[in-house]
Amino acid sequence: MPTLSADLRLGYVHLTVSNLERSLAYYQTALGFRLHRCAGDTAYLGAGGPDLLALTERPGAVRHRCTTGLYHFAILVPSRQELAQVIKRVAETRTPVQGASDHLFSEALYLGDPDGNGIEIYRDRPREQWPCNAQGALQSDTLPLDFEGILSELPSSSELWLGLHSQTVLGHMHLHVCNLPETLTFYRDVLGFELMIDWNSALFFSAGGYHHHLGVNIWGTQGASPAPPESVGLRYFTIHLPTQAEVDAVIARAQAANATVEEHPAGQLVRDPSQNGLVFTTN
Template sequence: MTATPQTPTLPATLTLGAVHLTVSDLDRSVAWYQRSLGLRVHAQDVGRASLGDGEVPVIELYEDPAARPAGRHAGLYHYALLYPSREELARAAVRLSLTETPIEGASDHRTHEAIYLPDPDGNGIELAADREKTEWPKDLGYSRGPAPLDFRALLSTIEGEAPASFVGPGLRMGHLHLHVGDVDQGLAFYRDVLGFEGQANLGSAAFVSAGGYHHHLGFNVWRGRGVGPAPEHTVGLRWWTVELPADELDAVRARVDVASELDGGFLVRDPWGTAVAFVAQAA
């Protein structure tokens, strides 16, 4: 990959689209996403399903019965489903409790609140709700690290409500977090070539975004420095999606050496083979 003489910058109007995931058993995964997360099925066919809030898909699932669990390699750490309000995140927490869905952790990042859990194949998921931007600390919370999530305060926002079986409108993809083999090499690609702005470099992890957001992408070396690409037939990320104004696509395309055609845009791969699609935002 080569960078332009001037530092590239992605537009502040950037949004993220659906993540595309490999799963080993489609029916099992669809049932889990419906029951535990309350997602709605937008479409389902042989070997593929699309899920979201009933209006906008956030997850595309592809079945590979030969897929093995992820191991010590680059790829997905987690993706974050972003709820439009604390109330919606609280309803998600109630849904997890009622369905006895195990979680792996919960944090208050000061910019956003988050609950972490795996799907049936071990794909990492973060359920998140942003705080008002006026409440974000100047360091975006990176210097002090996260605090424990105050579940009592979160659940108080919907006290007395009946449980909701499905998510309400407004669920979107918030950010991705990836495993990579080298943080500096990741910054050279995602910041210096693609045009994300650096927000924090913690040594073993870095966070980048557009428009001053706390992060649209994080990447870390927690599976080991120098790890390689994911093997074939592995559960996890096929590609994630960046949505740009149509007139911005050509500028990104000009900054990369190799790209594959995709409906409405193109797909590029980072140094570890992890793919990101750039597509035009819906009008």
């Protein structure tokens, strides 16, 4: 069975939005993203380092429910204190929150942007604290978030928050898919991800023993079709591997499995069985 490098990392996620000005205001004001640059109808945002998020405007685009595509993208902040800063900012701006959970290996806040694109902002516990069962399998749960404990991490001084920490990264992606057995075969047996957690209706994959770089689910999307091209939502996200040889090996396996593979300005785009787009490139 193929495996992916433990040095795999995610790069950025590219979304379609209906109103770029509105989306930029949301991501910058409520969540602390920085605008890196604009190119035509596309804006690139992050935390001052590599791009984490690209937004392309399609006026009139709408969200289509019960389709495959984005469930949420997950922004990983480097510490519990940084998560506290985000929570404080969200409260100060009265930004609606969709949920908040303790997953044992992480603590997470869930939101939706003005177009309904799902967002998770989370921090990881140290890996040595991740719980495993007697067989060594990673354990997870969905428990209430300890807001009081997290907010106690805030600095005592009232210094101005300058936005997301420069070490913030795209931690994982979570996708709606139409068929779990096909998806398992594709991500594990073709691409080479390791299956970390199986919730029956959702699967979580990673490289290098991380809790998950990728989640997939069939919550309301069993047998569903992709959203029409004019929809808001996921265009693609990038996956970075250390060498071109590793990228070439992934692409060769995808082509051998008759997956759709396309040349892309950011690398090589592969479509999973639910037509979600992954762009493989090098670090």
